[in-house]
Amino acid sequence: MPKTADKATVDLGAGASSATTRPTNTRGGSGAARKERRAKRLELRHVDLFYSDFQAVQDVTMSIEPNRVTALIGSSGCGKTTLLRSLNRMHELTPGARVGGEVLLDDHDIYARNVDPVEIRRLVGMVFQAPNPFPTMSVYENVAAGLVLNRRGIGRAEKDDVVERSLRGAHLWDEVKDRLDRKASDLSGGQQQRLCIARAIAVEPEILLMDEPCSALDPIATLAIEDLIEDLKGRYTIVIVTHNMQQAARASDVTAFFNLEATGRPGRLIEMGPTQELFTRPGQKETEDYVSGRFG
Amino acid sequence: MPDVRLHYRDELENLERSALSGLDLVVASLERTMEAVEHQDMELAELVIADDDRIDGRYLEVHQQILTLLATQAPVATDLRLISALLHVMHSIERMGDQCVNIAKVIPLTGHDAPVRGEMVDRILMMGTQAASMLSQAKRAFEERDVEMARDLVRQDDLIDDLNKECFQVAVQVGEDQDTREWAMTMMLVARALERIGDNAVDIGEQVAFVVTGLFREFEDASHPGQGSLSGG
Numbered sequence: 001m002p003k004t005a006d007k008a009t010v011d012l013g014a015g016a017s018s019a020t021t022r023p024t025n026t027r028g029g030s031g032a033a034r035k036e037r038r039a040k041r042l043e044l045r046h047v048d049l050f051y052s053d054f055q056a057v058q059d060v061t062m063s064i065e066p067n068r069v070t071a072l073i074g075s076s077g078c079g080k081t082t083l084l085r086s087l088n089r090m091h092e093l094t095p096g097a098r099v100g101g102e103v104l105l106d107d108h109d110i111y112a113r114n115v116d117p118v119e120i121r122r123l124v125g126m127v128f129q130a131p132n133p134f135p136t137m138s139v140y141e142n143v144a145a146g147l148v149l150n151r152r153g154i155g156r157a158e159k160d161d162v163v164e165r166s167l168r169g170a171h172l173w174d175e176v177k178d179r180l181d182r183k184a185s186d187l188s189g190g191q192q193q194r195l196c197i198a199r200a201i202a203v204e205p206e207i208l209l210m211d212e213p214c215s216a217l218d219p220i221a222t223l224a225i226e227d228l229i230e231d232l233k234g235r236y237t238i239v240i241v242t243h244n245m246q247q248a249a250r251a252s253d254v255t256a257f258f259n260l261e262a263t264g265r266p267g268r269l270i271e272m273g274p275t276q277e278l279f280t281r282p283g284q285k286e287t288e289d290y291v292s293g294r295f296g
Numbered sequence: 297m298p299d300v301r302l303h304y305r306d307e308l309e310n311l312e313r314s315a316l317s318g319l320d321l322v323v324a325s326l327e328r329t330m331e332a333v334e335h336q337d338m339e340l341a342e343l344v345i346a347d348d349d350r351i352d353g354r355y356l357e358v359h360q361q362i363l364t365l366l367a368t369q370a371p372v373a374t375d376l377r378l379i380s381a382l383l384h385v386m387h388s389i390e391r392m393g394d395q396c397v398n399i400a401k402v403i404p405l406t407g408h409d410a411p412v413r414g415e416m417v418d419r420i421l422m423m424g425t426q427a428a429s430m431l432s433q434a435k436r437a438f439e440e441r442d443v444e445m446a447r448d449l450v451r452q453d454d455l456i457d458d459l460n461k462e463c464f465q466v467a468v469q470v471g472e473d474q475d476t477r478e479w480a481m482t483m484m485l486v487a488r489a490l491e492r493i494g495d496n497a498v499d500i501g502e503q504v505a506f507v508v509t510g511l512f513r514e515f516e517d518a519s520h521p522g523q524g525s526l527s528g529g
Contacts, residue, residue, distance in 0.1 A: 246370055279372040281510030288373045293301045 039066040039237040040106045040123075040206040042087060048100035048266075049082050049091060056082045058266035060101075062256060064207075069229055069238045071248035071275065074258035075290065079267030080241045083258070084209050087239065088124035089117040105206070122150055125205035129212040131192035133184035133199070140180040142195055143167060146203040162202055169235075170198035171228045190221025197228065201236070208232060210240040214247065226251045245291055249279045257287045304369050308378065311361050315382045318354045318389040319435040319500075323428050325351065325396040326493065330424035332403055333486060334417065336410060341400035351393035358386045377510060381503035385438070388496040392431075395489040395496075402482050411476040416466045416483050423459045423490040426452065430497035437504045446501035450515045456494035463487040 042064035049057035057079035064070045064087075072080040085091040086099055089110060103110050110120045133142045143163045147154060163180070167173040172194040176187070184195055193213060200208060210229070214222040229238060229251050242248050248255050256272040271278065271287045282288045325344055332340040362379055365371060371379055430452045437445040464487075467480040498515060506512045 245372070249372065280376055282373050291372045292375050293304070 039235060041066045042207060042237065042239070043104040043107075044083075044101065045104070046101040047083070047086065047103060049079065049086055050096075050098040050100070051082075051094060052096035054264075055266040057086075057258075058268050060269045062269055062272055064237060064239055065254065066237045067233055067235075068254055069233050069240060069252040070254045070256060071252035072239065072241045072256050072258060073243075073245060073248050073290070074267065074270075075260075076243075077263065077267070078258040078260050080258050081211055083267075084211055084239060084241050085126075087207070087209055088126055089120045090126065092117070122146070122203050123205055124207040124209060125200035125203065127193070127196050127200055127208065127210045127213050130216045131189055131196050133187075133192050133195050135183065135185040137184060138181045139167075139176050139184050139187070139195060142184045143198045143202050146199055150203050166198040166202040167195075169201050169232070170194045171224065171231070172198055188221070190217050190224055193217060193221070193225060194228065197225075197232075201232070205236065207237045207239065210238065212241055212243060215243065222247070245279075245293075249275060255279070257282075257284075257290060259286050259290065301369075304365075307361075307365060307369070308371075308375060311358065311365065312378065312382060314354070314361070315358045315386050315389075316435050316438055318351065318358070318386060319431050321351050321354060322389055322392045322396070322493075323431050325393060326424060326428050326431070329396045329399050330421055330428075332400060333424070334421060336403060336406060338404055341403040344400040345397050348393045348397045351390060355386050355390040358382065374507065377507050381438075381507045384503045385500050388499050392493050392496050395493050398489045399486050402485050405482050406479055410479050411473065413466065413470060413476070413480065416463055416470075416480065419459045419463050419466070420483060420486055420490065423456050423463075423487060423494075426456050426459070427490050427493045427497065430456075430494060434497045434500040434504075437501060438507075441504065441508050443505045443508050446504035447515055449498045449501040453494040453498050456491055460487050460491045 044060050044062050044064075047057065047060045048055060060083060072084060074080050082091060087103060087110075091097050091099060099111060105120075105123065109115070110124075134145065137145065140163055143166050144159050147159060147162055164173060164177075167176060172191060175191060176182075176195075179186075184192060187195060193216075197208075197213075214225050217225065226247065229240065232238060233253075240248075240252065242251075252275045254272065255275045255278045257270045257278065258267045259270050260267045271282060271284045273283070278287065279291055282291060288294075325347060328340055328347075329344050331337065332344060362383055365379060430449055433445060433452065434449060436442070437449070463484060467484050470476050470480040502513065502515055505515075
């Protein structure tokens with residue numbers, strides 16, 4: 001499938017979301033970033049995920065609401081990271097991986113035949129477990145990287161603008177504004193992770209997926225990322241996978257608990273609901289046992 | 297999956313045991329208090345006042361354990377509701393201990409040779425017996441997570457309320473004698489304290505329902521008699 005020529009025709013309901021038409025009201029920093037816009041909604045219908053013959057996730061139906069932080073929790077191997085990666089078509093990059101069911105981004109099936117997976121990955125950004133900036137590139141180049149790849153002919157002034165806006169949006173600008181040309185690898189772990197978030201939001205995605213974004217960070221850097229997540233949800237739909245239940249309780253609005261009946265069986269969605277309710281009054285015993293730490 | 301957090305589970309069980317056995321301390325204090333009322337026994341009344349330190353000590357001890365558990369174990373779901381309920385229960389226990397002290401403190405006011413009216417004393421002693429029975433029932437309901445047994449405390453409390461009203465009628469009609477009227481007023485303070493203990497037992501019953509259902513609902517809403525009120529999850 002052509003990756004660039006078709007992009008203009010694959011609207012996915014995101015026609016108004018290109019970088020050139022996006023209001024630049026985040027320049028004022030995090031305060032302005034808190035201004036709400038309606039992000040997009042993800043809906044999963046009977047999603048099955050496979051690695052060759054092995055079924056990793058079975059029959060997941062759920063709605064991920066805009067401008068909310070949805071946490072996916074569950075024990076290791078329950079398929080939550082696999083599910084996360086299916087939301088921006090990264091799952092299919094694994095040889096033998098298959099997807100069943102539907103994943104709808106504002107009613108448009110992201111797995112439809114005419115949809116470019118590269119465009120999906122721009123609309124649905126991903127922040128990974130370990131900070132993964134391009135180590136030899138500067139701070140500036142790291143943020144601008146996605147922008148350059150996605151849009152040809154972007155001018156220096158506009159690029160400066162987007163880099164500053166993204167770094168401010170990631171709560172990093174004040175710490176790096178005087179060393180934008182330094183290598184990204186010179187930054188601390190927490191700063192590197194915020195740099196990755198800046199890189200992700202530079203291309204103005206609709207959805208941000210975060211796969212255990214704080215698991216490699218110290219507690220202070222973790223809290224900084226959690227503050228950032230709270231800020232970002234005003235503009236994006238956020239899905240976060242975390243093993244840290246206190247983080248799910250602190251940072252998310254909605255929590256989905258996944259479990260598997262036994263090793264080798266597929267992961268299933270057991271319960272999903274407002275985080276406050278799931279952690280004080282879970283509906284299912286399996287959820288209760290997991291969030292209370294009764295079973296590992 | 298393997299059982300984990302076994303030490304934490306032990307801590308929670310010990311915490312509950314420690315808090316609920318505070319109800320046994322209150323029952324013992326209440327029984328002494330009623331005996332002191334019946335026999336106008338000032339020494340026993342003083343013992344009740346002195347021993348209230350044990351109930352206060354239990355309150356502080358459990359309160360500290362709860363803070364430690366919250367800070368170190370981050371309990372959630374049923375565990376969190378249990379801990380919240382135990383805080384309420386301990387507060388009720390501390391208040392009931394104070395009500396026993398309040399009663400004990402007025403016993404000397406009745407004088408050495410009080411103009412005792414049997415019909416009022418009998419009713420007050422019945423209130424005391426009923427209150428002690430309610431405390432035992434509240435403890436059992438909590439231990440067994442039995443919402444119906446907890447809800448039955450409302451019916452039991454109605455008996456105390458009725459006896460309290462009857463005491464009031466006796467006091468109103470007690471006659472012209474100054475000493476007898478003073479005695480009757482003092483006894484109404486005793487009745488009032490017992491009536492509050494009954495209410496505290498019902499409060500504990502409401503916490504049983506909260507632990508089990510996750511919803512806090514007053515069994516009886518004083519401002520809207522005859523209907524429970526939902527006060528959040």
